[in-house]
Amino acid sequence: MPEPRILTVAEALREATDLCMRRDPRVFVMGEGVADPKAIFGTTAGLAAAHGAARVMETPIAENGFTGLAIGAAMMGRRPLIVHQRVDFALLSLEQLFNNAAKLHYVSNGRHRVPLVVRMIVGRGWGQGPAHSQSLETLFAQVPGLKVVLPATAREAKGQLIAAIEDDNPVVMIEHRWVHYATGAVPEGHYTVPLDGPRVVREGGDVTIVATSYMLLEALRAAETLAQAGIAAEVIDLAVLRPFVADPIVESVRRTGRLLCVDTGFRRYGAGAEIVASVVEQALGALKAPPVRLGLPEHPTPSSRALLGGFYPTALSIIDAAATLVGAGPARVEGPRAALAAALATVPMDVPHPTFRGPF
Amino acid sequence: MPEPRILTVAEALREATDLCMRRDPRVFVMGEGVADPKAIFGTTAGLAAAHGAARVMETPIAENGFTGLAIGAAMMGRRPLIVHQRVDFALLSLEQLFNNAAKLHYVSNGRHRVPLVVRMIVGRGWGQGPAHSQSLETLFAQVPGLKVVLPATAREAKGQLIAAIEDDNPVVMIEHRWVHYATGAVPEGHYTVPLDGPRVVREGGDVTIVATSYMLLEALRAAETLAQAGIAAEVIDLAVLRPFVADPIVESVRRTGRLLCVDTGFRRYGAGAEIVASVVEQALGALKAPPVRLGLPEHPTPSSRALLGGFYPTALSIIDAAATLVGAGPARVEGPRAALAAALATVPMDVPHPTFRGPF
Amino acid sequence: MTGSLDLYRAMLRIRLVEEEIAARYAEQEMRCPVHLSIGQEAVAAGVCAALRRDDQMVSTHRCHAHYLAKGGDLKAMLAEIYGKAAGCCGGRGGSMHLFDHDAGLLLSLPIVASGLPIAAGVALSFAQEGSARVAVGFCGDGSIEEGVFHETLNLAAVHRLPVLFVLENNLYSCYTGLGDRQPARPFTDLARGYAMPVETADGNDVHAVRAATGRAVGRARAGQGPTLLVFDTYRWREHCGPNYDNDAGYRTEAEFLDWKARCPLARLRAELVRDGALDEAAELAMLNAITAEIEEAFAFARAAPFPEADTVAEHVHA
């Protein structure tokens, strides 16, 4: 059998877009910088050359305007994919996205369709600062009519983006900048990863860890270390925040009795809150300990790395939370945790760590 | 002792604004229609005549622009109060509100202050339709740096608005249109109701009902009926979604063992999720039954009243949920519930019911 | 090519439908906000007379006249306002969400200026398909205060999209006059910022509106890009609802009477009578035909069934 093809998530997203543009002439890409030399962190690299400026449209700096433009084209049967280089910029387009894209199918009693994909990127590292680093996934996830997906691994990212482009509904894809670097085996050609809910990524019987986006990579790293300490963590990629499907999580917690949620965005009012609430509604009796939520604290993102030490959940904080949750004393995880901590310490914390790049 | 002064919430808000404008020349009001004959459902009635057009500024239809204008004036020490006639319109101003108003104090290391009040109104009834009826309170509540308050009763509304105007932070006040009609005894003169968390509105030992805004009025009506059936509900007004304070709720659930949350906005990713998650984290053992959440279903608001029958939680659905939660059979609530149902049936469901107007 | 008589019939039909809505609104069976177009009929009729059925328009909260002038189904419109299953939105939208895709009224939106980039996007789809169809986005004098109006004009101009922006200036946004919202300058100057051709005409002169629109449509079909059209007109009744509100204090009875004297229907009627194109008999026949259609449509809408409550959660996702 042939060597598996290892791509970064950024390359996988680029490949998905190129493939969909080749398969369907109605697909086009629009946004600020989609055809420029940086090509949205490489995710649109070469597309303008391959498909022409008419299908890879540079736009003015007008997020609300070009979002409406895309909605109008989508209503007429085109299949636009638009990109925002930061979630923070997409805040300018929420009126179009929430009032129009999300509601037109419903309010037209099913007659209108808005096959639109909105990609937006979560900044992190190198002093990004408060307005270039927001994730805000539950902001989008609470709006009926949207689908919201957060890719974490390369194979899924490609399949999820193809599924999103082929979906007849508006799909918001929130991509963490550091996820772009993650590598994994990516099949050639066309396939989809359905936007239909969580996916068990690693099996284990001691504790259920639910994470999204970059936090999934941290969780997987933590699970490895926990395994070395004899703690078997089941890791679930929530992946799709809307439509929200709790069943695989509930089912897992019924087996493990312990739930740890790790949000990429804020902990307060985060996806973890909905997960915990849904689980206790259905499986209160199965809980052996109070569920634990990790996520961003209740303040903006400072620029200086000196202030970021405790800002983001890490494999280490996930390990500690999981160990406490299963009632394992510090002694039990100490060794493997120390080894991981040492490995992590070799790289500054404001750049993505190589060992978190997979292959996953 | 004198007759208590009964005002509507709309009148109470108007009085609070007028009082603050008289006390502090830096306070001014700005928005679309603040000085027009309708005066934002009467909440700004007479203010232009009393304080002049310079302090009650009509604006162009430019939500994002005048929000930024208010932020700039606030940074320089003025105290703007801006108003959006619908939450749905405020979606255009989130970039200013989230990236600037909420973060400037933090990113300036405490040097800048943004003493800004943003009022926005949730539409309901008379066929409002999908884009004139959104509540979206957790959208605002998830942003650190903001304070978010939802008034429900007249005395509190006046005190909360005065507190908001005197607060040195940006405060978002989300007012349900039907709450404007609610009446209650309102003290004369200056007083504040601190923006510091939930408030027990009615005591009871059988079940804890946490609600906000108009749902608090439904909950109180339900509690009365439940009492007639011998079920003592403790009703808590969450009131302030940010900063989020769970303690009084946790403390109540420790006593009742049962939790029912009623969201004014969507149930999924709603405030109820955060409440349930916070409660189970701190008081899992106290729960005698799985917590229950009520709120809006996962679709937009249709215009036709024929489709709205099951859309909004009501005193009746709250009664049913509470009764089930305490393990009371239908028989036990049947009588009082039927009486309430009959009373409610006398008024169409797309206009506010007189018996829900208090006085509270 | 629509003749003057057809234009008059179109305007009269709009007027009579709106007046019937106003007359029946107090019955409280139309339980949604209504923004009537009485006084502004010439813009709707004139613009649509210059369009083909397969051209697509995007309208605003004040969409009745646009919907009717473009050929939208009257029964589906009234059923929608009555909240019935036979409504164009199945009762889900109400008066501010009217649409009839087949007739070329793609969409109406209740959020000010929100439909403008969507109209430009429709034009983008025409350009991508190499079709000669044009898109039209309606907006009021308040809409041009929204940033997205400007983002849209710039987008349409730089991509030379086949779209018309029809600015219906009725002097007010709700109860606030232009002077409190914008500096004094000709609206035509707005187009210069986008190097966009502009047409302006008396919005109560249906011929002038049609002619101006025709020139813009010609450019759009020829691949010469967008045009801003500016038409001055006047809303006779209150911003939202069936009544007159000249006593509310934000505008004067005199101003209203002045505009009423320039009624777009009376103006065209005088011309038709002068030219002998409309005599009493013909007018009566026209009036009776329209009245009969309207009565039948109202009867249909009132008798039509409400949507089934259990369908409320359908069509969230396609």
Next chain:
Amino acid sequence: MTGSLDLYRAMLRIRLVEEEIAARYAEQEMRCPVHLSIGQEAVAAGVCAALRRDDQMVSTHRCHAHYLAKGGDLKAMLAEIYGKAAGCCGGRGGSMHLFDHDAGLLLSLPIVASGLPIAAGVALSFAQEGSARVAVGFCGDGSIEEGVFHETLNLAAVHRLPVLFVLENNLYSCYTGLGDRQPARPFTDLARGYAMPVETADGNDVHAVRAATGRAVGRARAGQGPTLLVFDTYRWREHCGPNYDNDAGYRTEAEFLDWKARCPLARLRAELVRDGALDEAAELAMLNAITAEIEEAFAFARAAPFPEADTVAEHVHA
């Protein structure tokens, strides 16, 4: 009144600070994005020379020159870029959030055009207080594509606010040229849509910039409202970062050399030398003084302590 020599010193200081940042960026101790202003110094120096210290400016992601020209503290700026506690934001903002309220640089924001309505709001506060101070909002050629630019100009015009909108046209938004983003027309036409006075000048001619700004400031202080100022200039280095990127493919080396030949510093220097206002000795003294200040400031910023980790949650609420 700032003399030509002071203007030259101001521009040279900006140039040398930026070049030192560029030279040291590879050390990876300034761990935040930097948007250098090299090539655009005349706009910053000319505008600020026409202002009083207590006038307040709001800048963008490209704020270094504005901050320095307005008198912002150099040590606090560099410490901020180094992420230190002594930074103007205590390390919380980085290069795109520079401010020095006392010097009259109220705020810089990384979101395009986001600072413009805030600048107008500052002007509103001046108007409410009856002060003669003016506010300035900087924006690039990309910023005018954002709707809020237009909402702000309309708001400022209708309320006659004492605010200047300084449009720094450097032909590009990141790596996208004007032609891909806007139709061809003079930027001055943008002001007509708001009946707003407009001033335009060569952005590399500091005298012209100062004179144009002076006229606008005069009107603003006299209660005659806002002005749009349009200055053409050029960014020499990459959009974000220390390097040159003429080989990246979005612009040509020739274009860059053409603009470099019109260096705003060289231009003023030639004038000073011609007028005998600057001889070798004086220039050397100036150079040494500035270099010494910069070296001291970098030494300070590098040696300064980082903020304490446990202060991170402070100042969420006032």
